Amino acid sequence: MGPHEAWDALIGQSLWMDACRDAAARRPQFLLGWAREPSECWSLERIEEGEPRSGGDPLVRESTRALHVAWLAALVAGAYGTADDEEVRRRLARVVDAWTAAHTLPRPRAFGEVRGFGGHPGVHRMADLLAPGPAGSMIMLQALWLAGGVPAPVRRREIGVVFESSAPGEGLAGSLSMEVLPEGPPGLFPHPRTMSVFGADQEFQRALTSAWEFQTRERRNVPCLLWQLSITGHRGRRVTGGSLGPGPRVPVARSL
Structure with a gap:
């Protein structure tokens, strides 16, 4: 299997995320x-070899964020002892920075609190070390998914979308879907299985933020929504620009 085929299987088909959850x-x-020691993992090596090179912040490279998934799974599984607390805090800070740099979390006025969940000691430990905020809540959702603790969605909506890519002059077609997650933290989050290495830019983030704030501005009880993009014929997990526009408003409105 060549590097591009391996990348498509591990990232495009989310087999790397599934492998990390199984290993946890x-x-x-x-x-x-x-x-x-990422160099000792065949899958991480293939992800780095096959990922599209788009420059920019190394924090949002697919290989870096795939490594973060493995590390979070190790923490969830209890592989780190209390003597490793300093390493855990340092690594968590890098994961927070990576989610912030990815521009895939809207910036509403309030997100749900980061909290632990019964039956998952590793997740509870993580909650004690994370500060409230969009990135902290997203990491908690990742941890819950890796621990097998994310419940089935109660509702799902999907629309077709067209938007810009990081390649000049190229448009991308695909679908945008959203799921309502019961008992999750209030907010609009990338799906922890399919979108954990996806990256965008500030214009994309503004489109998400506008859709979320428009649809929740008069709501007291705000749900947890998970979104994911399926991009036709696109190798890579990064899009740019605001051409997504008001697109997210439709599935957000239909999901609430």
Whole structure:
């Protein structure tokens, strides 16, 4: 299997996320080894070799964020002891920085609190170390998914979209879907399985923010929505520009 085919399977089809969740349940020490020595993991090497090179902040490269998924899974699985608290805090700060740099979280006036959940000690420990905010809530959702603790969605909506890509003069067609997650933190989040290495820019983020604030401005009870993009014929997990425009308003409105 060549590097591009491997990348498409591991990232495009989310097999890397599935592997990390499976390892969290069965082989947490594998995850710890991958997180500390990425060069020893065949999958991480193939992701780095096959990822589209678009420059920019190294924090939002697919290989960096795929490594973050492995590390979060190791933490969820309890592979880090209390003696590793300083390393855990340092790595969590980098994951927060990566989510902030990805521009895939809207910036509403308030997000739900970061909190632990019964039955998942690793997730509870993570909640104690995270500050409230969009990135902290997103990391908690990632951790819950990796621990197998995300409930099935109660409602799903989908629309077709066209928007810009990072390649000049190229448009992208695809679909935008949203799911209502019961008992999740209030907010609009990328799906933790399919969108954990996706990146955009500030204009894309403004489109998400506008849609979210417009539809929730008069609501007291704000739900947890998970969104994902399916992009036709596009290798890569980064789009740019505000051409998504008011598109997110439709599935947000239909999901609320």
